Amino acid sequence: MHQSPPSMWPDFLVGQLDKPVRVLLIDDDSHMRLVIAQELMNDKRTMLVGQASSVREGRKAIKNHDFDVMLVDLNLGDGDGFALIEYMKSIRPQAQAIIISVMENDDQVLHAFELGASGYLLKNSWFGNYPQAVLEVANGGASITPSLARRLLQRFDTHAAPAARADAAPSVHEHEHAESDPDRLSQREKEVLRLVASGYTSVEIASRLSISSLTVNTHIKNIYRKLQVHTRAQAVRLASLRGLF
Template sequence: MAPIAAGGVPWPDFLTGQPDQPVRVLLVDDDPHIRRVIAQELLGDPRVLLVGQASSLREGKRLVALHAFDVMLVDLNLGDGTGFQLIEFMKHTHPVAEAVVVSAMEDEEHAIHAFELGATGYLIKNSWFGNFAQAVLQVVNGGASVTPNLARRLLRRLESSGPAGRHKGSARAGARGVGPDALSTREREILRFVAIGHTSGEIGVRLGISTQTVNCHVKNVYRKLQVRTRAQAVSLASMHGLLY
């Protein structure tokens, strides 16, 4: 029988984050109130374990260096530096860990830069309608977590680089060796689902294929686009008009 998560929601036993082996999280934010709110949500879910908190770039680097963890929640403004710097440091020392930005800055450029650095989530303070523990679980299970209003703007941006902007995007792609036909129709289809935050399991259900097949297509996308994360794949494909 599947374990019951916080709020009485069944959590399938094949997903990462079980009460006996919770997802380990670091929280880095210079706002003590926001940090307290997020920490309370994380502590209230048995699928998640909050292993450390920090309020600055220096303290964040110390936590990253000292702890084993799976996901880092990080603000972009850290007083003595930026969350971008901490994401870069984290990806260098813990390349398989996930980073989720929690920020007051909701413009697309900040979000895209975070994704390019390897983040798999971008949540806007005071505009996030979900649960922070759920966001953590979503990214650690292969999905992405983006505040809905920002996700909508990013989708519009993807649309603007679709059929109408494909020629321009293809020209930029040539500089990196990525041509207009670099991805197959199925790979583009899967990448569009990835762009709006679906996990491999959800994509498999929608397309009638196995999760393993979805992951195989995603790996092929990584290889063809020469990227290492889903966020980087979506960002590069968007800029090059490869999603349509």
């Protein structure tokens, strides 16, 4: 059942009653579109601005609608959601994308994140949580299931091990350069990145570290700059491959 949004919604978060998060929904399943649309419309913090049922319609909708978050099915009748993420990022780079799918394939998830997606939801596991997912990514978070986050971290650990062994004995010059490198992640930034990798939102990270959400987002922006990435998933993957945590 749908739960009403909390009576108190912090004014520093995106998704206020007078300025809800605008959502574009793309899914070729008419029943699923109806379910998701109803949930979004029932939450005053989110507003459905457009719908589409195919890649062709999705391209038109992306071009014609102003939106903040795109919920897109992975498997569409005339193509896949990956193509729409790429298209969205090319013309609306500030918008966020969440994949919705009936399957949770690790390789597909990683590919979606590499393209710039901020979330990956299983349709059958997330009823009642679409507005929550939208609000999470709109506020700088990532929306994935805990089981998926755990599996991805295990994959990162597997890939990071050979890299860590290769870098186990750096030269004196490399060591000195690393110590003096101003772009090296700080301990606090590593803490934030670990929590991001575990699937926590900016608000949850702030609570765990006893700092403000604005400070968390500042740390995340600094992490992006230092690692030269554009999404949380890219930051987590690169940091793991480099053995930064």
